[in-house]
Amino acid sequence: MSEYQIVVCGSVVPDPLQTLEPVSGPAGPALKNEMMLPAWLDPWAGHALFEAANLAAKNPGSKVWLVALGPKAKLQQTMMTLAQKAPFELIALDGSASGFTDATGTATALAEAIQAIPGLDRSRLLVFGGWESASRGAGATMQIVGELLGITDQFQGVDEIGIAADGSLKVLERIEGGRHQVSVCEAPPALLGWATGNLPEPRNNPQVGMANMRTIMPALQKAKPVKAGAEGLKFHSVSLPKQARDTKVVKDLPPDQIAAEIVEWITNK
């Protein structure tokens, strides 16, 4: 049994189904009404957090930190839901989560925050995060975090981690063809970019929430402002994936004809 120090990196993203509209602001591209959109922890990072909590629960003495980057108000809003899901200590970074940032800047801010955690022991350190992001999905941020921290044992697209009796880590990474690559890592430190994992979203636990919130609010109050690399970046063009909505009412259409119409619709779009 090991006592891990698990640091999870996660940004906030707009709640699914929200209508996103890029706009140009004085500081570059932004999302229209970004501060009015309901926010949620990036789902990929969410899987990482839930896996981290599960691993910590199975290894008493372990501890989970969540290093979260986003507008302070949105981080607070997200914590009101997230903090009931799993025990963690928050390290808040106040910066943009619009997706209009670059991976290096974001990774630098995250790595600096991790390095500043008091009492961090690299021999027990596991850095978790999403292998990509719902807001931008460059797929590079966690790799750069690892490089900046000097962690060379990195795994991306992780769906499962197991701890062997000798303390080594068995990691399942997604590879082409719907298969997993099985790797064995002798010991921490290691960095894992999670895919979906295998765990369901934990239920809301009020006791966990009460305990978490005692440290979350002070962490939010001292959230460090970060620029996350947006400064100096120039976006030549910004657009959303094309969205088309045709509403029509058709009655008593057979399933085959419905399927044919959908195929035709997709083909023409």
Add this chain to the structure above:
Amino acid sequence: MEADIVCVGFGPASGGFLTTLARGILNPDGSTAIESPSVPGLPLQVVCYERADDIGFGVSGVVTRARGLRKSFPDLDPAQIPMAAEVKDEKILYLLDPVGASRRPALMRAADVAIRAVGGILGVKDSAMELPWTPEFLNKHDGLVLSTGQFTQWVGQQVMGSGAAQIWPGSPVGEVLVEEGGVAGIRLVDQGVTKEGKPSEGFLPGMEVRAALTVVADGPVGPIGRQLDKAFGTPEGHQTHDWALGMKFVVDLPETCTLEPGTVLHTLGYPEPEIFGFFYVHPNRVASMGIFVPSWFDNPARTAYRYLQHWMLHPAIWRHVQGGRLRSWGAKTLQESGRRGEPRLVGKGFARIGEGSGSTNVLTNSGVDEAWTTGVLLAEAVLELLKQKKPFTAENLETTYVSRRRESWVDKEGLIAERARDGFQRGIIPGMIGMMVAGLTRGLVAMPGNPMPPHRRVPSLEEYYRGRISPEEIQTIRKESDAKGISAHAALMERAGWPAIPFDGELLVSHQDALLIGGKVQAPAGYADHVEFLYPHDCTACGKKICIEMCSGQAIFPGENGHPAFDREKCIYCGACLWNCAKANPKDPEKGLIAFHAGAGGLHSAEN
């Protein structure tokens, strides 16, 4: 789990309560002013559980005089609150019927003919006439246009940021803990259960949260408030037969729209005389617009969504919104019995605030400011008791909270409004006259009327459509709708002369598109169905099925053999099914056959 104060629901009332309480719990330098009796050494432990998946989901846009809000925030700058604007212009429009399908009383039809005949003199434009005068009691000229969702989020951020209280959305409260003649806290709903409520994967039984004081602010259709009514009874004369469903769109206005932020339009007369409309303009070319469908509109097919579309297509409205785009959509129940719907406000270990406590003023059409103020009054009372180290007994809460409430403008104005709407029980014209008379005489005179539950007043479809659609045709339409698993109102209305809706995919969208692109409706897995049909056989035999026709999200639909079925993933928790049922409950004839429990999910838009 132990806390000192547990609050059920986070809306305007809880906002007022927690804002005021937070200022008293902590000193200005952040140090503890009132220590927790349950966790010595820490500040008072205050938790608030909200059913919806985030704070600010599922509430509505309003125009309010904001007297209570401004008292809490003397330096309030509307620019701080997204979508807030000072009221600049307020008008009442009487809408004529441009399509000829509206069921207007003979007197109203005659008036319409006269208005059209002298339209040039009266300034009739786009089939609408602006009333020359807004009664003072309706006036909101010194107030604010708000998105209650954004306002609630703004308040919640400040409360949480203070560190004085914790607000937990996504946490429906299932039960109130009634012990030894009082309330000892609450129990959250079970998680990880099947739709029938049986333990399933990841089962987590609902946790008890025990507290010296339980503050119930779960709104007009909240299950905890109803449990308190059942456990402790209601005051003599109490009745809750007056309701309305408010449904709205939040719209990006087109570039051509010239309405200024802070513009407020009230409408009456169309699509049906009983349906009132509202149009509030927010900053940045955004508007909240919608209708109220009251419980005294005796149409068993009283769909809000379809009527909302016809209202929006009225030329006087459409000219402002044509070319715009739907941003958000939602609906909620309004408790319109006002002060007569006031339950027992306090008891040992509990107090009630907000709309569910009968604070809505049915004469001035105002609820948010009143709800907020009841929360403020309770917080002041609680702080007084805490400082004096007195327990939350019924007597202590009576002498601190209830007495404050009786002295407040909320209560005094509520008394004036108490009978103002009774005339509507007799029809739209007596109702309008009664409301005007009550307003002008400050409640001394009112048109009499007897509010009744739906089963005592709503006619059958055959009676309602007599002379327009034959009983045989109604049966055919019902059978066809049941076979398709859809409500019958669209076919009935079109048969009665209402034109088809010209869907454009932007503003005029199908009901299900409104759920998806407007309300962003979602439901988390692992919770039980919160709508329950208590007497299935009676539901199957019901010829009215208002529950299906008026369901805001089409979450109740004809299932097997025409029996109403429920799809939790479409429910927006408006609660209309609770008060719409046209069958008397055999055990309590004042109620219907539908149980409306605590549930999770619903709207995921904070712009409402």
